[in-house]
Amino acid sequence: MINSIKYKYGILAFGSLIDDPGEEIKELEIDRLDSVTPFKIEFARISSSRGKAPTLVPVKDEAKGRKVKSKIIVMNESTSLNELKSILWRRECHITDKTKGFKRPEKPTSKHVLIGELENFYNVEKVIYTTFLPQKEYENLDPEKLADFALSSILSKAGTDKIDGVRYLLSARESGIETEYSERYIKSLLSKTDTSSLQEAIEKLDRQRENQLI
Structure with missing residues (x-):
């Protein structure tokens, strides 16, 4: 069921973020909402930071995959959207230096962690999530x-x-x-x-x- 409360910012979690969001996200988390991803998800990425383990990522509509159960981690509204993107980016890149922030590369490759954005998703005004370009080698x-x-x-x-x-x-x-x-x-x-x-x-x-x- 969609929550009747209107929140401002959230992070869509459909992988390890659910159980291990990291300290920065934990400090700002105020609620969690049950959701279903608006796009298909599949074990379609090989992660070098996890010893080449398969990880879940959004895939194109024509690719194999399914829309899956997910969580929206609702964040404290005192944080700006840009800072929230940087917090999520640092968590995904295993970066602890808070002076480093997310900036979308001009020419992204499959190695870059990218941040997607949803509007008015499950009554949350802005919901961000991590995404990647396909790895051609895999x-x-x-x-x-x-x-x-x-x-x-x-x-x-x-x-x-x-x-x-x-x-x-x-x-x-x-x-x-x-x-x-x-x-x-x-x-x-x-x-x-x-x-x-x-x-x-x-x-x-x-x-x-x-x-x-x-």
Whole structure:
């Protein structure tokens, strides 16, 4: 149900932002609204900051994907829209220096974190979200390839830091996010690890990574 309260600013969360928005966003958060993304979402990006883990991103209407459950993180109105964009950009880029802010590049590439904007979405005047240009080198991703990337990421430093693809997938599932690829992606990953749940897979792969370091 759409909330009857009219808010000014919000951040659309459909991935790791739901459970881990970062300190800057937490400090300004005043409410959360249940929502559904206005665009399709899919595991369609390989994130270098997560050990090449698959992550959720908006995709074009003609691409594979689904509109998914999401949250609008409602923000304190004392913050300007431009500052809010910078806060979201810093969180996505893992930047802690608050003097650095978002500025849309003149010639963006798939490496750039971009900020999209929605108007009057679920009774919030302005809602921003992260988006990216497609990665041409990974345009043929499928559930099998996604599982391979996720497994590789958890066996890397990303697994030690608990920001790997398997944990990301588990978090998305626990948030009720179901894309077109989700079930086949999970089944492929469980098959490759000979496990019956994502939590079991995480525990098994964590032990494997730790044994490799001994």
